[in-house]
Amino acid sequence: MQPFTQLTGIAAPLPVANVDTDKIIPARFLKTLTRTGLGKSLFDGLRYDADGKERPDFVLNQEPYRKAEILIALDNFGCGSSREHAPWALGDFGIRCVIAPSFADIFYNNCFKNGLLPVALPREVCEQLMEETKLGSNARVTVDLERQVVVRANGEEIAFDVDAGRRHALLNGLDEIAETLTHDAGISTFETNRAKAEPWRTAVSL
């Protein structure tokens, strides 16, 4: 996984609550067999009209936000489906960080598996940051995972919380499966003990 340490980039405002996973990437684009190539379909319903033309009023169709690496939105971002295609689409577009007052659990978790950092900050801070993005290409926001701060355009630092384990994995781009496999003996012991204590447990059989 691509590590995330520090990012300075253009932030795009999306002042919408409950940005659901069908908005982020509609189900008809989930027929892919790979993790890549979904960026062009990110926010399809908001970004394109019925003929597939760009809607000029949508933020990611405007300069300088076409090159946004940070997205700022309102509460409950990523609600809905467990589809990891949502962070894949964001990442493929070039967004590496989403800032919002709150996130849906599964989306939040999926971000950390894909080198994306979700940052939860109070709503008034998110609204303030969105206001500042109107400064255009000069409004760069820095997100520093090592120091756990978001740095505003004026240099002010805003601290954010992140789980220590997730932070460590993201900073180092760790392969979680390889980490878990170091516990293989413990998993086998658990399985053996339980099979002895609860022999009634059944296997999947067709």
Added chain:
Amino acid sequence: MTSEKTTGAPRTLYEKIWDAHMVEPLASGAALLYIDRHLVHEVTSPQAFDGLRVNGRKVRRPDATLAVPDHNVPTANRDQEIVDPESRLQVATLVENVAAFGVPFIPLNDVRQGIVHVIGPEQGASLPGMTIVCGDSHTATHGALGALAFGIGTSEVEHVLATQTLVQAPSKTMRVTVNGELGLGVSAKDLALYIIGQIGAGGGTAHVIEYAGEAVTSLSMAGRMTLCNMAIESGARAGLVAPDDTTFDYIKGRPMAPKGEDFDAAVAYWRTLPTEAGAVFDKEVVLDAADIAPMITWGTSPDAVIPVTGLVPDPSDLTDDAIRANHQRMLDYMALSPGALIGTPVDVVFVGSCTNSRIEDIRDVALIAKGRKVADGVRAMVVPGSGLVKLQAEAEGLDKVLLEAGFEWRDPGCSMCLGMNEDKLKPGQRCVSTSNRNFEGRQGPGGRTHLASPAMAAAAAVTGRIVDCREFA
């Protein structure tokens, strides 16, 4: 990490399941949680199997894994090749992957095929006290059996395939108690929608919800599945109902359930699972069933819901700018104005999805369809949740009732719940749907979804309008 209550303090159902599956605490503060059942479908698994291949890893426990195609499959003409090339390839890829990795598989033309969350309980693969995961957020459905069941992304699908565990931090706990009895014509779906309306689409975030109270314990297993299915629509990772005799009667005799003395031993264990008196939840919500009418959503978030006899709220009553703008956007998308929703004409009625496609749901529809006709200009489709549900309905003659009334009677799959196959709304079409999400474009680009119960859907089909199903009681 063990839960903080392992030292003899009363524990909740969730805490008991957590403690029983803790393999090892991790330095990060999370824990390695053992997974008993892993359900796999065609949409969220191809990248996971690829990851195993790239790293030379195997599926650790094929005997704990069950795969079935459901999201992307056609619901008609099953004797022919899948028309859409991408869908065909995705289903074919699942077939290849399960063969290469030795995963038990129910193929498309097997009578047991169906929506993964319908067939898990139906086959007895989902049992009380288990941890159950699937690359699908509606995995919460299996919580109806008293299992800890939740949706995961594809990276975690790969993690479970390779290790049979997940790295998890304990959730907060919430108990939603609904006292009293549901009224005539008020179903588990109305209960689910009412609860979401009360706590909000993000109200359950970071929590596992245990549903309790007379209105919940008196539900059938199908009703409990409908209720737990929509736990995710309030943001909760999982929903739970304590296992009881209704649960055990449902499980007994199912193909993968324990048999004979094993079943008795299992039941003895399952009876130890319910939340103990005095156990403390992080949050308690208490509701009264008498307050619940048949519900219907008006907006593009499942918490934008009202009783069918209620009024679509007026955004000008809202003081918060962002919330008001959101509300107005929902009205614009849905082409609605504040005021009564009842009487609004509909174009399509969809009965199906992991929320409402079980035999009980189809009986509810047939009861209203019997002797009536689908209104002119309305397309009404019924998509059973599994091949076995379809067979059961046909054995009861429900297919004939529905076909005579003018409903389509289709083959099992996720269908118009998410419009991955050809079952889609056209732009601007208004649909009363028994599914779980009313997001913009969910049932097809530009489609307008009103979530409701099977009885409400049937009533809309035969009148061509949003009406109160109690008129047909």
